Amino acid sequence: MGRMKVLNSPTIRRMPCYLHQLLRLRLEGHSHVSTTDLARDMDIELIVVRKDIALTGATGRRRIGYEINELIDKIKDYLGWSEMMSATLLGVGSLGSAILGYDEFNLYGLRIESVFDSDAEKIGKVIRSHEVYDISSIKQRLGYSPPDIAIICVPAANAQEVAELLVEVGIKFIWNFSNITLKVPAGVVVQREVIAGGLAMLAVKRKHYKCGNFKNIE
């Protein structure tokens, strides 16, 4: 058995894709799915799918595949999405409100419970059924029992000060969409989302394509 492997980044990042596909299959009335089908439908190598699913601890039946409901539960367990995570959102610009409007987060165990901004134009308004609070009231509003995670969607120029407020409030997990490296004390975990990363991948693939080097594409 050996030491169980627990944190495999590429696998973890693929998990939401499996989850999404499984939810869709369930909605379509399927009860079971084989890794063969998943691999084909999702355009992921069969062996990768097998390995990923094995990590969740789900067991399948030969010639039948995996029970979709069980697999969904196993993946959610693996990701820690079985129980709800509470969240606060900082900054309701265009990206912030896009995230606020992303219904699927509910399926992923994320519940955005409060929304803050510093723009007087926005404070007090209701955006996507969330009242926007003044960022300066954050300590008073969240200090007594901070949410599980915070989502930073403020402009780069304000992100560090917002992060410091969050630390003061007692938040330990920050999902950072701003384009800077946040300085936080030890014990606070920041997950930085670099949207441009995907563009970089696409651009490099395109560059190689243009150079006639197909070998390394995809």
Place this chain on the structure above:
Amino acid sequence: MGRMKVLNSPTIRRMPCYLHQLLRLRLEGHSHVSTTDLARDMDIELIVVRKDIALTGATGRRRIGYEINELIDKIKDYLGWSEMMSATLLGVGSLGSAILGYDEFNLYGLRIESVFDSDAEKIGKVIRSHEVYDISSIKQRLGYSPPDIAIICVPAANAQEVAELLVEVGIKFIWNFSNITLKVPAGVVVQREVIAGGLAMLAVKRKHYKCGNFKNIE
């Protein structure tokens, strides 16, 4: 010399971060930077920074570091961002308009030249200084000379049909923000952006944190 390593995904995804930091340093008036400083400021392991930068072909001076301008150019070359990429955006919902409003893409060599949607409410309107065209006019508008890449921000239910339109128009590179696996012919490259992937990472780290297993966090 051996075969030059060309496509290293994690490195490519880190490149925009370096670029961002370098642009900031330049704006602050710096002319040189050492990997030591970059590593500290960006919270990336020193050796990772060194390896990444070595891949771009930039050369630095001992005790001085790298010339920022040269390093920026080298990174842009490496990513194929030296010359502009033209793009079309499909779907101006909240995510689509967030992307449309993301000024920094200009720095990354991306120019969104046209915007399409199928919602009659949006067609003809001007969103972030882009007129929204009817998706059904895409072939007529782009067919004669398709842009370099397409950015799909339509709901999952419409993503596949939009992708098929894009293929017809002759687009070869698709940046897919919809949450499904697109089926495209060989020769068309799809880069799928899974926003929930970052949430998955954060959730898993949190799960381990709660279990007192700090070893695998960051």
Place this chain on the structure above:
DNA sequence: AAAATATTAATAAAAAAATATCTATTTGGG
């Protein structure tokens, strides 16, 4: 001018992830 130091750069090792191979077993069809 010599010594100390910060830094690049090259090489080597380890760890992580992807890929390949093989085996065993269940199921459906004959």
Place this chain on the structure above:
DNA sequence: CCCAAATAGATATTTTTTTATTAATATTTT
């Protein structure tokens, strides 16, 4: 009931990515 096909599951190999070590060298300090 037996056979063949499909597929889970285990093991092994290769590739990729990260981390460590060492050497060289330009700059600063003494």
